[in-house]
Amino acid sequence: MLITIAQEAPPSTRAAVLAAALKRGFPAHSMANGRGGEVIGIAGTLPIEHMELDGISRVLAIHKPFMMASLEARDRSVVMVGDVAIGGGSPVLMAGPCSIESIDDQIEIARAVRAAGANILRGGAFKPRSSPYSFQGLGLEGLKALAAAREATGLPVVTEVMEPEQVELVSEYADMLQIGSRNMANFPLLKRVGKTNVPVLLKRGFAATQEEFLMSAEYIMAGGNTSVVLCERGIRAFDAAFRFTLDLNVVPSIKELSHLPIIVDPSHGCGKRSLVARMAMAGLAAGADGLMLEVHVDPDRALSDGYQTITPAELGRIHRRGMALIEALDGFDKVDDLAPGFAAMSQLSSLDDVVLELERIA
Amino acid sequence: MLITIAQEAPPSTRAAVLAAALKRGFPAHSMANGRGGEVIGIAGTLPIEHMELDGISRVLAIHKPFMMASLEARDRSVVMVGDVAIGGGSPVLMAGPCSIESIDDQIEIARAVRAAGANILRGGAFKPRSSPYSFQGLGLEGLKALAAAREATGLPVVTEVMEPEQVELVSEYADMLQIGSRNMANFPLLKRVGKTNVPVLLKRGFAATQEEFLMSAEYIMAGGNTSVVLCERGIRAFDAAFRFTLDLNVVPSIKELSHLPIIVDPSHGCGKRSLVARMAMAGLAAGADGLMLEVHVDPDRALSDGYQTITPAELGRIHRRGMALIEALDGFDKVDDLAPGFAAMSQLSSLDDVVLELERIA
Amino acid sequence: MLITIAQEAPPSTRAAVLAAALKRGFPAHSMANGRGGEVIGIAGTLPIEHMELDGISRVLAIHKPFMMASLEARDRSVVMVGDVAIGGGSPVLMAGPCSIESIDDQIEIARAVRAAGANILRGGAFKPRSSPYSFQGLGLEGLKALAAAREATGLPVVTEVMEPEQVELVSEYADMLQIGSRNMANFPLLKRVGKTNVPVLLKRGFAATQEEFLMSAEYIMAGGNTSVVLCERGIRAFDAAFRFTLDLNVVPSIKELSHLPIIVDPSHGCGKRSLVARMAMAGLAAGADGLMLEVHVDPDRALSDGYQTITPAELGRIHRRGMALIEALDGFDKVDDLAPGFAAMSQLSSLDDVVLELERIA
C-alpha cells in the first residue's frame, strides 16, 4: 500500500499511519515524493479509517510488487553522489579501470578521465573473479588509492562491495557502493547496503528479469536507503561471439515502471573494446541517465578486462559525441514526447526544467 | 578464396580466373569492389599461377566463411531500392502496416508515412502467422495494393516473400524482397531470391548468431544477387516481459565484419509500442543504416501486431529526432573515429563524402 | 470449437456440422477420437442449435489454440509408419546417417542399425547447411538410396523435406516426411505436407516455445494430415560448451497438452558423441515415445555431423539399455501413476494394454 501525504499535512497524520503499520507488524518506509510531500510504502493493508486522515492526498492499494521503486510511488528520483546529480539532467559519466592497480596509477587515470569528461571515478578494490587463483583486487589498499584519487581530482568515487561484512569498511572510502551483477540477488548484501545512507549503484544480474532487477532495488529501499541508481550491463544470450548482449530495451521500459535513474555499462555489455563507443551512444539515445565505462591508460596491460577497456582519448570522444547527441535530442523533449506513455517531464530535460515543471504542476 | 582484379586489368584475366574455377567445379561469383575494380569469390583454392595474372591486385586465401559478405571482399555496399540508397549516407526509413488491409488503406498509410519522412513503404501481403486459423494476408490482392500505393506516392515498396514458388510473383510487384525472421535459414528460399536481381531485406532469425546471419546473406550472394540489406529485429531472450530483445551489439559488430548495410526494426525488437521511438534512436546511434517501423493510422485496429505499431505522427517525431541525432553525430565522424577498428570512412558520413574519400583512396 | 460425435451418431449429424461450418466460412477438420467416434475442430463458433444434434457427445467452446493437436481433442494418437507404431507402446528407434552418402553405404548402415535394434531408417537427401558452399545432399540420388535400403532391410524410411515444391517428390520415396528444426515455422511447407497423407516427423525449432511447436503441428493437422510425431532436438542456450541443450521438460509437459507422440533426438540435442547414450536414456525415462539417432559405420568420416554421430555398436548398447529401462518402469505404470495429472493410460504401457483400456472405457 502506497500512501502519499501532502506537504501541508499535520505531523500527526504521518505518525498515525506509521503507528498503524507498526501495530500490525507491517514493514513501512517513507521517502520524499519529489513534489514536496512524502510517500509511505507499507507491506500490508491498513483499514479504511487511516485513509481518511487529514493531509493524505493519495492512497494506492494496488501497485507493483516493487512498491517503493515504482513510478507510482513518486516523481523521478535524482540521486546525489557527492555534488553530482544522477537522473533528471545531464548524463553522468562514470569511468576508470576495472581493477585499481596502485595509488599512482589510480590518480593518473582519475586525472585523465576527468579531463575527458568523466564526473565520477570508478575502480575495483574487491574483485569478483571466476577463478580463485586470479588477482582478487588490492582490497583496503585499493580503497585508499581510490580516496587518494578523489583527493587529487575532486571526483566522487564508486567501488564494488561484495559481502555484508565489507559494507562498513567500503562506506568509509566510497561515495557510492556498487553491487555487481553476480550479487544482484545477494539479498543479505542488499539488506546491508539498504541500512547505510550511501548511494548504491545496482547492476542488473546478467540473467535477471526486469522485475527481479526492480525487486532487488526494492530490497535496498525497504531498508531505508532510497538513493539507488540502476545499471544495465548486458545479459547472457546465445551467441558465443559476444560475452554479453547489452539489453537497451530495459532502459525505456524501466523508465515506464520506476522513478529510479538508470545508466548503461557498454564495457561489460559488449565485452569488446571496439563496440563500446557506438553502444555508449545507443545507451544515451535509449534514454539512459548516464554511462559507466572501463578506462585504462594502457588497456592491453590492465590487470583485468583489458579486452573491453578503452583509453582516455576514446572516452573523450564518447563524451563529446554523447553531449552533442543529448543536446540534439533535448530540444525535442520540450515540444513533443518521444514515447507516448511517458510523463510529460522527460528524463532528458535539464534539472532547471524539472524544477519549473514541478512548480507548474504543483 | 577472394581475388581482386583492378579496373585496368585486361579482360583475359577475369576470364582466366573464372575458367580455372569452372574447370575445378568451384562455385565462383563476382561483384564490384566499390573502388572501380571487381572481386571474385571462389569456393575453393586455385593454383598459384592464376594468382600472378596481369591486373590481379589482391589475393586472399584465408577469409571468413561468409566470403562475399565479408568486409574483406569490398568497400561498404550501397544498395539501391528504386532511387533510394541504403548504406552510405542518410539513413533509410521503411514504414507501413504489418499487414496490408486494402488498396485504399494502403494508399492512405503510404501518403501518411511519406509525409512523416519515410522513403520506403512496407506492408505484408503474405503473412507468416503462428496460427493456421489467423488472417494469412491478402496475397495477390495485397501485392496490387502495394503497387497502387507506390503509384500514388512514388515510394518504392518492400514486402515479404515466404516460399520459393512465390518469388517470381512477388518480384513483379515489389522493389525489395523481405526474408522474414522465421525464414532466415530457409535455404531454398534464399537460393531462389539469390537468382533474382531484386534487392533483398534479410531479417535476422530471432535465435541466429551473427555468423549464421551473415552466412544466410552469403547464400543470397552466392546465387549472384549482391544487393542485400541486413535487418536486426530482436532476439529471443529470457524475460517474458519482452516479446523480443533488440540486440544492438550486432550493429557495430557487423560493421566490422561485413560491407553490407544493416538496419534495425524496433517494432519487432521491442514488441511494445511505447518503447519503439527510444529504441529507434538507439538503433541509429549504434550506427544502423536505417530503420524499419510498423505504422498504422489506427494501431489498435490493425489486423496484426497492433501492440507494437505506432501512428504516422509518432513516425514523424522519430524522423525529426533521428535526423537531428544523425546530424549531431555526423560532424564527429569527419574528425575522429568512434570505434577504433573502423575504416576511416564511417557509415554515417554522407554519400558525397564517400565519393570524395573513394577518389582520394583510388 | 471442438465437437465430438459418437460412433452411433447418424451420418446426418456429421454432415450438418460440417455444412454449418462451411456456410460461415470456418475451416473445419475431423479425425478419429481414438474411442470409436470422431472429433471435428472448427475455427469458429457455431450457434447453439448445432450443438444439440443427435449423437453429439461433447462440445468444447474453450480450448487450446492448437485445437486439433490438444489432448482435449482425442485420446493419445498412435502414428503408423509402415508397420511401425509410434506412441502407445514400445519406443520407436529411428537411426541412420546425417547425410546419405551412397546406395551401398546406405544399405550397409541400414543393415547395421536394424541389427542393432532400429525399426525406422533415417538419412538426409536434401540437407539444410549453414554454408552455401557445403555439401547440400545427394538429392534424388539420395532418395533412391533410401528406397534401396528399405528394399534391402524392410525398414520404413524417414527423410527431410525442405521446400513445398519437393514434397511430392520426397513423398514418392519416403514413409515419413521430416520437417527440420529450421523449418518448424516454414508455414507454406507445413501446409503442403498437411495436404499429403504421409506421416510427418516435426522437429522443434531450436528457439521455439512449446506452444509454437504445437501450433506448427496444428498447421499440418489443419491441412487434414493428422499423422504427426513431434521431436525434441535441443534448444539454443547460453553455454558455448554445448551446441544445443536437450530440453526434456517438454516431454512430460507436451504429454499433458497434446495427444501426439513425441520422440527425442539426443544427437542434435547434445551435439557431442560421448553424451548421446546417457541422454537417450534420459529421454526415454522422461517418457518419450522413441529416439532418433545419427549413426554411421565410421563417424569420423561422415560427410556431416560426425562429432555427434555414434556407431552401430553404440546404438546396440543404447537399444539394450533402453529396453531394460522401459521394462523396469513399465510395471509401475500399471499400478501407480508417475505424474499426478496424467491420464490413467500411460504412454509407456504396451499397445495391448491400450486396447484393453480403450475397451474398458468405451
Next chain:
Amino acid sequence: MLITIAQEAPPSTRAAVLAAALKRGFPAHSMANGRGGEVIGIAGTLPIEHMELDGISRVLAIHKPFMMASLEARDRSVVMVGDVAIGGGSPVLMAGPCSIESIDDQIEIARAVRAAGANILRGGAFKPRSSPYSFQGLGLEGLKALAAAREATGLPVVTEVMEPEQVELVSEYADMLQIGSRNMANFPLLKRVGKTNVPVLLKRGFAATQEEFLMSAEYIMAGGNTSVVLCERGIRAFDAAFRFTLDLNVVPSIKELSHLPIIVDPSHGCGKRSLVARMAMAGLAAGADGLMLEVHVDPDRALSDGYQTITPAELGRIHRRGMALIEALDGFDKVDDLAPGFAAMSQLSSLDDVVLELERIA
C-alpha cells in the same frame, strides 16, 4: 600444476613440494587421489627439480582451470554426509520442504520422507526470496527444527547458507551446507564454506556455464574443503511456460570433466509439480548421483514453492521407480560402457564394485 604423490612416497617429498610452492607464494592444496596416494594442486609452476623427487608418480603442468575439481586430479569422489555416501553407488535422495515451517511439521515431514525412501532431509531456514516483503525463513528456529528432525529420524540434514557471517551458525546444525543458485558466484561465501570441513551442496547458477559451475566448486576446494557435491537445478531459457529448464546435458558432461558427484533437482528444474517425477527419472537415467526434491505433506499449503512441491506418496513412487531404473541399467555398466569416453568405472556401479576396481587398478 597437479602433482600426484604415491602412497609409498617419503613424507619429505610432500613437505618439499609444499615448501617450494609456499616459497614462491603459490596457493597449494592437497587431497587424497582416491587410489591411496595424494594429489597436490598448485596455482603456479614449480621448477623441474621438484618434479623429480622420490615418490612423485605424475605431474600435470597443463590442466583445466578447475584444477582440483577436474577428473585429471583424482578418481571419482565419494562425499560422506553423516553415514550417507554420495557418488559412487546407490543414488542419494534428499527431500523435504522448501521452507521449514515449525519443529513439529519438520519432524512429521522427516518421518514421511524417510519412509518414502529419502536418506537426507532438506529444509530452508534462511530463504533467498525475490521480495523483501515475503517470508524470509524461520532462521535460527528453523535450524533447531532441522536438528530436532534429525534427532527424531536419524536423517542427516542439508540447509542453505546465504552469507559468510552465517556459516559458523549453520555449520553447528547442518550436516551439509547448501549454496543456492543465486549464490553460486558469491565468492566470499564460497571461500568461507571452503574453510569449514562440512560437506557442501553447490547448486548451479541458473545462467552459469558448466565451466563457471566447476570454477565455483574450485573456490570451495581451494579453501581446503574437498567435500563438494554439485547440483543441476534448471537454467533460465526463453519459454515462459517453464520457470526453469532442467539441463541434463551437464550431467554426463560434468562426469567427463570432474570427479565430483552431481545430483539433480527436478523440483526447481521444472517448476511444476506434475513434471517432477518424470524428470527425476530422466535425471537418474542421465547418470546423476542422486536427486533433491521439494516435498510437503500438503503442497498447496506450503509457505513457499508449493506449485513445484510433491507429496511423500509421490516421493515414494519416485523412489521405487528410481531404484528399479538404476537396477535395470546397472547390470549393463559391468559389461559395456554407455559413453565411449567414460572411465571403466561407471558412476552407476555399486560401492563394492568401486572398491574391487580400485584394488585391481592399484
